[in-house]
Amino acid sequence: MTLLDHQKLLVKSTVPALTKHGEEITRVFYQRMFAAHPEIAPMFNQDDQKNGEQPKRLAAAILAYAGNLDRLDLLGPAVSRIEHRHVATKVRPEHYPIVGKYLLEAIKEVLGDAATPEILEAWGVAYNELAQIMIGHEAAIYAQQEKEQEQEEEVAAV
Ligand code: HEM
Structure with a gap:
């Protein structure tokens, strides 16, 4: 399913509230995800979790994305850096639905009544x-x- 224009507007409309609560969202997100999937936790640098660095980076990336849905090319270098970090920490496609589930739950919780079904679907x-x-x-x-x-390996075998 591709993002429709009105869904882009819905996502964008949540950027101010999410910016205000960005770090809270990612903290809730990590706590719940690690509780439900302890096997994922060791992939993350736990010092960065404790000092809040990783939640900040994830919040910043998600908000930059939400604010630039029509101009993803602007995010190119930042996204490339994240992707290389993901490969270095062995992130696989099957991890994405897990992250998506807990991210959406956290957005829902922090936005409260503002998180209508349409907004959550668009997200x-x-x-x-x-x-x-x-x-x-x-x-x-x-x-x-x-x-x-x-x-x-071929060179080593010669
Ligand atoms: C659209 C989804 C995602 C976004 C926007 C995102 C964003 C980010 C960002 C901004 C960083 C920091 C990169 C840096 O150090 O500069 C990062 C690192 C990381 N991400 Fe993601 N991520 C996503 C999905 C995932 C998934 C599915 C996993 C799987 C568990 C994952 C695991 C990690 C890990 C392990 C790191 C390195 C953390 C560390 O160094 O402690 N991410 N991600």
Whole structure:
């Protein structure tokens, strides 16, 4: 499903409130996700969780995305950095629905009554679009790494 114009407007309309509560959203998000999926927690630098650095970065990325739905090219370098960090920490496509579920729940909780079903649906579609873009780029980075590794092994075998 692609993000419709009115859904883009709905997502954008939530940016001010989410900016106000951005870090709270990501804190709620990480707490719940790690409680439900303890296997994911070791992928994250726990010092950065405690000092709030990682929640800040995730909040900033999500808000930058929400505010630039029509100009994703502006986010290119930032997204590329995140994707390389994801590959370094072995993020896989199957992790994305888990993150999406807890992110949406946290958005719902923090926005309260303002989180109408239409807004949550629009956010779900927006998240999935970004997830698909990132999964595609990350697959290319993994493939490139595997190719380089095979070449190194061939050289080592000569
Ligand atoms: C659209 C979805 C996502 C966004 C916008 C996002 C955003 C970010 C950002 C901004 C960073 C920080 C990059 C940096 O250090 O500069 C990051 C790192 C990271 N992300 Fe994501 N992420 C997403 C999905 C996921 C998923 C599905 C996982 C899987 C569990 C994940 C796991 C991680 C990990 C392990 C790190 C490195 C954390 C660390 O260094 O402690 N992310 N992500």
